[in-house]
Amino acid sequence: MPKSKRDRPVTLSKTKKKGRGHKESIVNSIREEIEKYNSVYVFSFENMRNLKFKEFRDKLKSSSRFFLGSNKVMQVSLGRSVSDEIRPGLHKISKLIRGDSGLCFTNLPKEEVQRLFNEFEEYDFARTGSIASEKVELKEGPLDQFTHEMEPFLRKQGMPVRLNRGVVELVSDFVVCEEGKPLSPESARILRLLGTKMATFRLHLVCRWSPEQFEVYKEGLDDSDIESS
CATH class of the missing domain: 3.90.105.20 (Ribosomal protein L10, N-terminal fragment, domain II)
Structure with missing residues (x-):
């Protein structure tokens, strides 16, 4: 008996690609958070460990909100130039969302944010392709x-x-x-x-924006680098 064309295997593990609707949802969420929090930080990370980052994020959930994902989507959310930024000066931090980066919206004092990020350090086993720190x-x-x-x-x-x-x-x-x-x-x-353990999961503050001030923390960057990038 010939095999029915309807008799095709269905892969249950197959998931739909995140499309335009998902990106728009992230853009809207980021723009909503700007109205709720006093400051926005760009941070970079190395040797990301999702479980450890979740613990760090949960510790600050009463005062802060974090976003990780597509750099381009985060840049569009904030505005990539003076003409499309949603608050004055936000295009400056948008230009510093590069590589392994994320956003932190918070009401914490900047001294407290700096302390928390500087003190955060988690050791873990290195993964394939990581550079050995010792013989x-x-x-x-x-x-x-x-x-x-x-x-x-x-x-x-x-x-x-x-x-x-x-x-x-x-x-x-x-x-x-x-x-x-x-x-x-x-x-x-x-x-x-x-x-x-040879891998160290770290978070580094890159810059901070508030309605009153814009600050760059990462060495080797200044306002002229941002305006010309």
Whole structure:
């Protein structure tokens, strides 16, 4: 019996692309927040960890609102020039939304915001492609931190290991990673097993806008850079 054309598999994991309506919703939300808060900050981040950022955001939810997403959408929301900015001076911070950036709307005093951002630092395991901050080398001999069940997995990661009377043993010195070089998938897995954290999730304030003042915090930037960019 011929197969019906209606009998087609449906992928339940397939999701619709976020279209124009979603972008307009973000634009409207950002513009609404400008009327509610005293200050707007642009911040940059490195080694983003979503769970840790959520914790930081939740700690400030009574006084602040954060936005991450498309830089272009955030720029359009604020206005990219004097002619389309929604409040005087907002086009200046719009020009500094670059790379890994976000927006923070807040009613906190600027000294408190600076303290919170400067003190925020979370260590985590580095991911594939991250640059190793140090050389990690394992010496020949027993690896007591690993159980015998781990031996096949360690071998798959390229480690020269064997079982010696039920103990995992390294048959020769092994360099897990070299300082200043990108981590391979195998290196990242081994570092995680060793409990070695090389990634630091940080937030950096770039600039601040309020109806009374515009300030740049990032080194190497000033008003002339912003107006000419």
